[in-house]
Amino acid sequence: MLFRAFYRDTEEGARLRAFLQSELAPFPGRLNAVWRFALSSALVIVISMTLQVPSLALSLIMVFLTAQENTVLTKLSGILIVIGTSIAVGLTILLIKLTIDYAMLRILAACIVAFIGMYFMRVSRLGSIGYLVAQFVLYLQSLVDLPVSPEMLVRALLWVWVAVTYPVAITIAVNFLFLPARPARLLTDEMRRQLDEVRKQLEAVRAQASAPTLSTSAVARGVLVLHRHLAFATRGDEAYERDRARHLGRIAAIDRLHTAAAHLSQLPTTAISPEQRDRVSALLARLDDLCAAITNDNRFALSGKWISTRASSKPLDSALREMEHALHAIAQAESTPVLVPAAPKEGLISADAFSNPMYGRFALKTVLAALLCYVFYTAVQWPGIHTSMLTCFIIALPSLGASSHKGLMRVVGCVIGSIVALLATIFVFPYIDSITGLLLLTMPIVAISAWIAAGSPRTNYIGIQIIFAYALARLGQFGPTIDLTEIRDRMIGILIGAAVFMVVSTLLWPEREGDALKTMLARLLRSVANLARAGKGMGDIDERSDAINKARLQGWSMLTQNREMQARVALEPGWQYAHDSVTPEITTSLAQIQETLFAVNWLQIVVQHAGSSVPHPMIEALEAFRERAVERVEWLASRFDGTALIDPDCSLSDSLAELDRCRSDAGPEVPRGLDDIVSAAYALNERISQLDSRLSMPAA
Numbered sequence: 110m111l112f113r114a115f116y117r118d119t120e121e122g123a124r125l126r127a128f129l130q131s132e133l134a135p136f137p138g139r140l141n142a143v144w145r146f147a148l149s150s151a152l153v154i155v156i157s158m159t160l161q162v163p164s165l166a167l168s169l170i171m172v173f174l175t176a177q178e179n180t181v182l183t184k185l186s187g188i189l190i191v192i193g194t195s196i197a198v199g200l201t202i203l204l205i206k207l208t209i210d211y212a213m214l215r216i217l218a219a220c221i222v223a224f225i226g227m228y229f230m231r232v233s234r235l236g237s238i239g240y241l242v243a244q245f246v247l248y249l250q251s252l253v254d255l256p257v258s259p260e261m262l263v264r265a266l267l268w269v270w271v272a273v274t275y276p277v278a279i280t281i282a283v284n285f286l287f288l289p290a291r292p293a294r295l296l297t298d299e300m301r302r303q304l305d306e307v308r309k310q311l312e313a314v315r316a317q318a319s320a321p322t323l324s325t326s327a328v329a330r331g332v333l334v335l336h337r338h339l340a341f342a343t344r345g346d347e348a349y350e351r352d353r354a355r356h357l358g359r360i361a362a363i364d365r366l367h368t369a370a371a372h373l374s375q376l377p378t379t380a381i382s383p384e385q386r387d388r389v390s391a392l393l394a395r396l397d398d399l400c401a402a403i404t405n406d407n408r409f410a411l412s413g414k415w416i417s418t419r420a421s422s423k424p425l426d427s428a429l430r431e432m433e434h435a436l437h438a439i440a441q442a443e444s445t446p447v448l449v450p451a452a453p454k455e456g457l458i459s460a461d462a463f464s465n466p467m468y469g470r471f472a473l474k475t476v477l478a479a480l481l482c483y484v485f486y487t488a489v490q491w492p493g494i495h496t497s498m499l500t501c502f503i504i505a506l507p508s509l510g511a512s513s514h515k516g517l518m519r520v521v522g523c524v525i526g527s528i529v530a531l532l533a534t535i536f537v538f539p540y541i542d543s544i545t546g547l548l549l550l551t552m553p554i555v556a557i558s559a560w561i562a563a564g565s566p567r568t569n570y571i572g573i574q575i576i577f578a579y580a581l582a583r584l585g586q587f588g589p590t591i592d593l594t595e596i597r598d599r600m601i602g603i604l605i606g607a608a609v610f611m612v613v614s615t616l617l618w619p620e621r622e623g624d625a626l627k628t629m630l631a632r633l634l635r636s637v638a639n640l641a642r643a644g645k646g647m648g649d650i651d652e653r654s655d656a657i658n659k660a661r662l663q664g665w666s667m668l669t670q671n672r673e674m675q676a677r678v679a680l681e682p683g684w685q686y687a688h689d690s691v692t693p694e695i696t697t698s699l700a701q702i703q704e705t706l707f708a709v710n711w712l713q714i715v716v717q718h719a720g721s722s723v724p725h726p727m728i729e730a731l732e733a734f735r736e737r738a739v740e741r742v743e744w745l746a747s748r749f750d751g752t753a754l755i756d757p758d759c760s761l762s763d764s765l766a767e768l769d770r771c772r773s774d775a776g777p778e779v780p781r782g783l784d785d786i787v788s789a790a791y792a793l794n795e796r797i798s799q800l801d802s803r804l805s806m807p808a809a
Contacts, residue, residue: 133561136302141290142176143563144288146172146176146555147559149176149279150551151555153275154544154547154548156279161587162268162271162272162275163265164268164269165272165585166581166584167272169580169584170576171272171273173559173572173573180291181341183281186237189235190237193238194273196238198269201246202266205262212253215250215253219246219250220247222243222246223242223243223247223472224243224473224476226243227471227505228469228472230243230472231468231472231507235457243502244499244503247480251498252266255492291342292339292342293342293349295338296342296356299331299338301404304396307370309321311392314373315386315389315393317378320374321374322374323370325706328367328368328371329665331367333666333669339353339360354442358438359443361438362436365432366396368714369435370428372707376425385426385429388433392432410440427711427785431715470618474613474618475502475610477613478501478606478610479501481609482497482500483498494599497606497609498606500516500603501609503515504519504606505610508620509620510621510674510676512614514676514677516607518574519570520603520604520607521571521574522578523577523599525571526576526577527599530578530582530583530596531596551579554575558572558575559572560572567676578596582596626674627750628750629667629671629674631749632667633664633667633699635742636667637664638742640661640663641713641738642735642736643660645735657713668706675695701796701799701800702800705796708796715785715788715789719785723783730767731790734765738761738794741797765790765791768787768790772787
């Protein structure tokens with residue numbers, strides 16, 4: 110009752126409810142992912158139970174670790190898992206053969222291998238191989254402490270290899286043959302989803318009704334998702350690699366449409382004129398044509414000139430005109446395709462792999478924490494809590510915030526999975542006497558875990574832990590069992606491992622992202638300044654548009670990185686006492702910088718719309734205003750990272766007054782777009798002034 114009252118009636122409960130609804134909401138492809146998880150898991154359970162392949166829990170977690178968001182990543186992760194496991198098992202057998210009679214030498218050699226593996230994890234794009242080698246070698250060598258013969262030990266190690274590799278092969282086959290999540294299809298679905306959001310905003314305008322607010326954060330995430338899908342599509346499809354320029358043009362146009370729709374969502378609901386209604390209807394028809402072209406992979410074309418040339422100072426007309434220009438731009442780009450050079454490939458090893466001491470410190474901390482857990486559960490003769498040592502590797506991530514987040518997700522998932530296993534043991538397992546009954550019980554749990562695992566990175570690890578905790582407790586043997594000690598031991602081991610790793614990471618060379626929060630905010634502000642100056646001095650329209658699109662993408666990317674970093678820093682131990690960590694001032698500053706980015710982007714849009722119709726005096730006044738705005742934004746950025754020396758005192762008031770005077774001098778026959786430019790300039794000035802005022806306030 111108390112939790113229900115908290116969940117319903119308090120502000121924190123409302124935020125929790127909104128968070129859970131967001132994390133568990135369906136999205137394109139999520140249900141298909143659940144079906145693939147379920148089919149792969151069912152096949153693994155039946156095969157392991159029928160053929161009595163040990164370590165079924167390990168096999169099930171391999172299904173969840175192999176299956177990724179698309180077929181390209183699934184195949185890559187499967188290959189890396191097989192390579193890493195093969196190396197780990199081979200090295201473990203070699204170490205045991207050479208050091209089985211020398212415990213100290215065996216542990217030392219395993220620690221050296223684990224150190225090299227974790228070091229490789231930090232410095233290479235193939236770091237997951239090193240991660241698997243480090244985790245498996247240090248854990249598998251501990252099996253020597255069990256009272257088993259050398260022959261049985263080797264057999265157990267070889268069965269571990271089988272239990273890992275065959276589920277990987279099944280998962281890859283299922284993901285390629287059953288409802289495959291091909292990157293090209295994901296790209297198409299995401300484009301259509303974003304266009305559907307644009308359509309909803311336009312339909313709300315035509316019906317003179319309100320629509321859900323479309324935030325700039327959603328726009329930023331959307332364009333980054335499109336670029337991510339395109340990157341994988343070009344790897345798995347030669348046609349997409351050949352037509353990469355066309356798809357980049359589509360992404361840029363959809364980004365503009367999405368941004369204009371976000372601007373529409375912030376406008377008050379007002380009556381529209383017959384001409385505006387006709388423009389909205391025309392836009393909806395063109396959006397249908399674009400969706401059809403994307404679905405059928407045809408080229409998008411427009412017939413006739415249909416962009417409105419009538420002058421208007423209404424914000425609605427500016428947003429509609431931007432949508433018209435975006436559709437015109439994509440039609441023009443697809444009619445005259447150009448070649449875009451492929452992005453240079455990164456090396457397998459980081460440039461600072463052997464010069465940055467943080468990599469070695471990270472590997473040393475991880476191995477030390479795991480070794481402490483190993484010594485503890487060996488000393489107290491409690492092998493059931495061996496998960497403490499594994500936890501140290503599982504939650505080992507570069508920053509304290511990321512490690513805390515993964516540790517929290519591991520604990521939450523394990524608690525849920527353990528409770529499910531406990532309830533199943535008490536109420537269901539006594540009545541199960543066949544594999545059919547086992548599947549009827551297990552598959553709903555797999556489906557729920559898969560639904561969570563297919564979600565966002567903020568919570569997807571909970572789903573993996575739920576099914577692993579349940580499988581480890583209930584599927585560890587080839588028959589019914591009522592032993593509950595596995596549930597208890599696993600939970601205690603995870604808590605011990607998480608505590609030991611966080612203590613070691615906090616005390617020894619802590620990598621706190623909180624120290625870099627203000628630096629990241631400064632980089633975000635400088636990306637705002639780069640967007641404001643993008644296209645300056647470029648006479649060619651296409652060249653200027655490309656420069657603006659690149660600067661816009663950089664701004665969205667930096668905005669997303671800042672939000673993700675703040676979420677991680679909030680979980681760092683002791684962040685409440687660090688001046689550079691998440692505070693209400695930092696959070697508010699990020700929100701204001703986001704609005705400044707949006708205002709700069711809109712100013713660039715309306716300037717592009719005006720084209721050559723802007724009088725020369727007003728062009729000079731506009732360039733002066735933008736230069737002052739850039740100087741002010743860069744000054745604010747320097748205040749965040751502490752590099753500022755002298756306030757440039759570049760007030761925007763005089764530049765705004767000159768811009769307004771030039772607009773008045775244009776006379777009653779105002780060229781289209783001039784009022785939009787002045788309005789956008791005033792909005793940007795307001796955003797910069799608000800941010801400047803906040804930074805000028807004395808610290809509390």
